Amino acid sequence: MMRTLKYLLAVLLIVSCAIGCKSEASKTEGSTSNSWKPEFKTKLSEYGHRNWILIVDKAFPAQNSAGIVTIDTHQGLLKVLDYTLAQIDSSTHVKPNIFTDKELGYITKEQVENIDGYRTALLKSIEKYQPKSMLHDSVFVNIDKASKLFQVLVLKTDEVIPYSSIFIQLDCKYWTEEKEHSLRKRMDSPVNR
Template sequence: MFKKLLIVLVFGSTIILSGCQNYSIKTTENLAQGWKEQLNQKLPLLGHRNWILVVDKAFPEQNAPGMDYIYVNESLLPVLKEVLTQVNSSAHVKPIVYQDKELGFITESQAKGVKEFVLGAKTIFGTQKVETMPHDSVFKKLDTESKLFKVLVIKTNETIPYTSVFLQLDCAYWNGDKEKALRDAIKAGN
């Protein structure tokens, strides 16, 4: 009995002490590269009907089990640009872009930098179609979606309200017209 207790104490102490090793502190550059690498690793796992959100600092952490979070200590626009670059470079998904409808009604006197943000976002989107929806509708949609599909939330340090961007992932190599033709062929085959 004493021998078993001694073995447990020695083994337990080894585990505790190994947890106290001195690890190097990550630099800001390593952290910046870290989130990009995390996105790069997660993107191949995401597909049609998954979401990637690039959100402002006030965006709440939610209890939904399907939501994963990455914090990025950067402004929203450079993060958005990187996320869209990675998504648009993938062979399997393409983004359907949503923004809060409220953003179009905020004035510079209400939120300093909003005009510059809107222009910067338009530059990043280029010719990409951007849908708008009321902010509360986004939460309702995400509540439903996160029950079945993963939602990756990339939280930035942006403090301009209603600047979050919501990317619903769609299949890049199959579209609605092809799906309709397939369903019509299946129906005709019955």
């Protein structure tokens, strides 16, 4: 009887430890998936026009530049994109100019089975921003130039679709090109010289 009781207690102890470990692992996994957000929010509040935010696929290379900060989000690209755009939209100081890889439009279903679904979901997320596309190699040229003067934030995701990355150049929300043009025109006016 005593032996059976000891055996049952041992089994209960093992089961409770296993359950406790599993729930701790779940807490850690849940917190890891959002652990990038506070750092992102801090960076967004510091950034202004001419800073870049890149939301990139898993194979995007680490850059050898002091002006580039990388955060591994451990999440899907579209989820990170939607969160990032919501944060930019709710800011008072910046708005997004969005670029995609031109190559993304030429990938076939034979090359990537779920490419049509990805492109449809991506377009739904970015269509209202009037995105532009550029060749992938041009992205690196632009980012290299920008990172010499301004910080570039790279949000690395778990996406494994090639050429799926999104490149956001931040612009001033409260000062438009038209206002800038008008200001420069007045400054160049002979009356104001």
